[in-house]
Amino acid sequence: MIRISLPDGSVKEVEAGTTILSVVESIGPRLAKAAVCALVDGELKDVRDPLIQDGSLTVLTKGEPQVLETIRHTASHVMAQAVKRLFPNAKLGIGPAIDEGFYYDFDLADSLTEDDLDKILAEMKTIISQDLPILRKELPVNEARELLQSLDENYKIELLDDLSEIEGETITFFEQGEFIDLCRGPHLQTTGMLASDAVKLPSVAGAYWRGDEKRPMLQRIYGTAWETKADLEAYEWRQEEAAKRDHRRLGKELELFSIHEEGGAGLVCWHPKGARLKRTIEEFWYQQHDLGGYEIVATPHIGKAQLWSISGHLDFYRDGMYSPMDIDGVDYYIKPMNCPYQILIYKTKGHSYRELPLRMAEMGTVYRYERSGVLHGLMRVRGFTIDDAHIICRPDQVDAEIRRVYAFSMTMLMAFGFEEFEIYLSTRPYEGKAVGDEAQWEQATDALRAALEDRGLPYKVDDGGGAFYGPKIDIKVKDTLGRSWQCSTIQFDFNLPNRFDMTYIAEDGKEHRPFMVHRALLGSLERFIGCLIEHYGGAFPVWLSPIQANVIPIADRHVDYAHEVAEKMKAAGIRATVNETSERMNAKIRTAQLQKIPYMMVVGDREQEADAVALRLRTEQDLGDMKVDDVIGLIRSKIESKAQDLT
RNA sequence: GCCAGCGUAGCUCAAUCGGCAGAGCAACGGAUUUGUAAUCCGUAGGUUGCCAGUUCAAUUCUGGCCGCUGGCUCCA
Structure with missing residues (x-):
């Protein structure tokens, strides 16, 4: 027997393996009927999941925010069922609930059109009106494999193979009518618990199987599902409002910037009003850096291959660089980063430990190759200005400098009216995409982590997302459509000082290796202004308004x-x-x-x-x-x- | 880069089945001199993204290129 405590404080004793639903039925048949999903010790569960140990149980019904995930997950299954009815040869990929909806990936011979989406939605409504009971099944791995083989679901078999390694003996399936799918759940009790007028299929797009470009491209249908029609309408209204704040639209309407087919994709022209805005930001930025203990520098736009070879860019960042140009028989590259030149400035003389930390900053314009498909207004461009700085310091100063930069970054972003951020800690990239040994990476990553944790800041880990020369902290702000964009970045670098043989003379009279922190507060000026435009919907605070x-x-x-x-x-x-x-x-x-x-x-x-x-x-x-x-x-x-x- | 959709006047968008490319706004000229979100009349504006092909005829159909939009693990 296990002990299940309920929200009202009472405790039920049941046999291990009893399903959540049967416990709920003993509380009340009405509640059992309305139950969408449940929380067991805070974890979202399907109502048909068995209870296996002592714990707390909360039943969730419509009206509670956590149920949306379950609704959407079921909606994705209903969509998959509809697709299978209309296209029996479709192979299933994955179909999770996402932030404001759900998607399901299909391998289909023909590409889907808008008309197909209408038909699929109509079939979904039929499935909802059929009110099919949704059944949970547990199968041993070998039977699960046989089932999937008989259905010829090769993608699912691949998932099963990965799963059976982790989860062991049994695999769960959910079945509704003729449709059965490998799935952990949770799901609604019947398809009829979905509101058929609160579901829509806004778009279809290509998506590589498991996000890997070397694998087949599947067709992903995006859907959205809500508890009620009113919720769906509210969501659509929000989308329309967001579209009105789109920086690309406002950039045109307010005459801020333009990007030209003749000039090149991802290359921005600032019009008088946009340039005015940019200048206002820059002037504030220079003023803050004068106060903040930085020296302002300026460096060239191109540099010899030798420079990028020493820095490691040609080995680790070549994909992001443009082809070289020949100048008097020597290869020169347009700079993708400002750091190597700033290091050259440092190296023009000997440095005492007393001078450190030395903080050099510049508004440095760089050019990076971005794949054509990812370009997006000002947010993702090929030429942009970074508010870049490099802090060269003694090992004992690194901690304080990272904290100082973090505080500076917050001051700066908040001056522009941003209040909500997401913080990421990015760790070592994989597969030879990084320089330096693992121990150094670990040490540096720990230093960054400590800076965040000491302040009690919530952060997420972006595994493998670090720069090739070191781990980093990124601060992102969200745009109107909920996409988040990186602004500030604080990057630890123990590699470039080695590569360029940077030194300072310490108290002991000997040469020592300094540490370096790369940082940008606004990130790319272009992106930052894009975020500003959306944040304010073009109605900038007075100090930023091009015309006041x-x-x-x-x-x-x-x-x-x-x-x-x-x-x-x-x-x-x-x-x-x-x-x-x-x-x-x-x-x-x-x-x-x-x-x-x-x-x-x-x-x-x-x-x-x-x-x-x-x-x-x-x-x-x-x-x-x-x-x-x-x-x-x-x-x-x-x-x-x-x-x-x-x- | 890949999948899908799109590209018509400076902007926003029409043009039936392949049959003379149109409107509003903006611009320009004129009239009007106005009290808190659009005064009226007129003029001009186009190699329908670019290059080929099919056709008597292409904005429309086909192919290539350029560009734009959405998407490309939020993991059963």
């Missing part, structure tokens, strides 16, 4: 006064423009509003008389008439405090 104030004369006779106001503002360091077109005031306001200019200043006879403006905000607030000097004071204070609000 727009003066709107009501009639032509007010244009001179409008210019007078704008000049006064410019003299006070405010980016102000005048709308001199012969449009009506309403149209001028609309134009400014669409450009998301924070302050609109309407001037007519009344204002001209009183040395004032009628102040309207892009939030549609009308602040009424204000003296020009007062408005200047207000805007200046918003700029200086980097305020998020306008009043």
Whole structure:
């Protein structure tokens, strides 16, 4: 007998192996019918799973957030069943629940079209209305294999082979009607527990089997499923809102940047307004680095093969580099990173231990080869500027420097209004993609881990995601569509100092090897601005707005006064423009509003008389008439405090 | 790179079965001088991404290239 404790504090004694469902039935038949899944000691379980040891049990019904995963997992099975009905030769890949939906991969001779998706969805609705009971089955490995062989599911057999090594004797299957699938669950009790009007199949895409480009490409159908139609509609509304904030769309609408077919994919042209934004960021960045103990440097865009050979880039980073160009019979490469040149600067003289840590920073523009399919607006480009710095320090200073950089990074990102981050610790890359011995990697990785853990920061481990020269901490921010993008990176490097034979003279009068930390706070300026655009939906805080104030004369006779106001503002360091077109005031306001200019200043006879403006905000607030000097004071204070609000 | 979809005026999008390529906005010219999200009239704007092919005829069908969009382990 085992003891199962329930949320109300009571304890049930049952025989080991009793299913969750039968325990729930003893509590109440209604609850048993409504049960979607359960938590056993906090772990999500299928209601038909057996209870094997003492533990706590919580039954989950609709309305609780954890049930979505189960709903989506079942939806993916229903979709697979529908596909099998329509395309009996389809081979099943994997079909998990994901963040806002689910997918299932199929090997199919013909490629699926939008029409096919409609048909599949219709068949899914049929399966849901048939209300098929979903049964859980446990089979010994050999029987499981026979079953899959009889179904000719070769991908599933491969999964089974991997699983049987780990999980031993029995394998679980879920069966609904004629459909049976290798699966751990959890699942709903019947297909009818899905809401057929809360399921959609938005897209189909190619996906390599097990993510490996050397293996067959399967067709992945993406779906989304919710508890209710209203939830689905809310989700679709969120998607539409997100699309409106897409930086590619806003970049065009707000005239920030463009990328040209004639110029090249992934190569960004900054228009006046975008360049203004970029400059504002850079100016703040330089100012912070002056205060933060950094020396600013600048290095060339190309360098001889010799340099990249010493650094190891030609051995470990060649895939990311462009073909060399011949200059007087010597190969030169466009730089993919700034570090080698900064190291050359370090090496131009001898260094005392007293000078360390030495922090060199630059806005360094680099070019990297990215596969055409991964390019994405400003987020993934081929030419970009890194706010790059290299900290050269003594071994005893590394810890403090990493902490210092982390704090600096947070200050910087928060100044731009970002509040939510994901932190990753990236470890040693595999298969000869890394330099240095394993012990060093371990030591360095531990140092980074300690810096995170001492601060009690939650982080995830990106196994094998480190740079070729050392492990790193990455800080990512999320875009509107939930994709996360790396901004800050703090990289430990014990390799380049060796390769370049960097030294300093320690107290003992002897040469010692310094450590090096590479770091970028904003990461790529291009990507960072892409994130900023989406974060604010183009309505930047005043200090970042390319145009901060727009003066709107009501009639032509007010244009001179409008210019007078704008000049006064410019003299006070405010980016102000005048709308001199012969449009009506309403149209001028609309134009400014669409450009998301924070302050609109309407001037007519009344204002001209009183040395004032009628102040309207892009939030549609009308602040009424204000003296020009007062408005200047207000805007200046918003700029200086980097305020998020306008009043 | 691979799979799928897409590419028409500066922008957003039409064009039935292969039969003279169109609208709104923007631009330009003129009129209007307006009080908190679009004043009216007119003008101009195109090698339908590029290159081949099929056809009497191609924006439309076929192939190649360029570019864009979504996706390419969130692991049964």
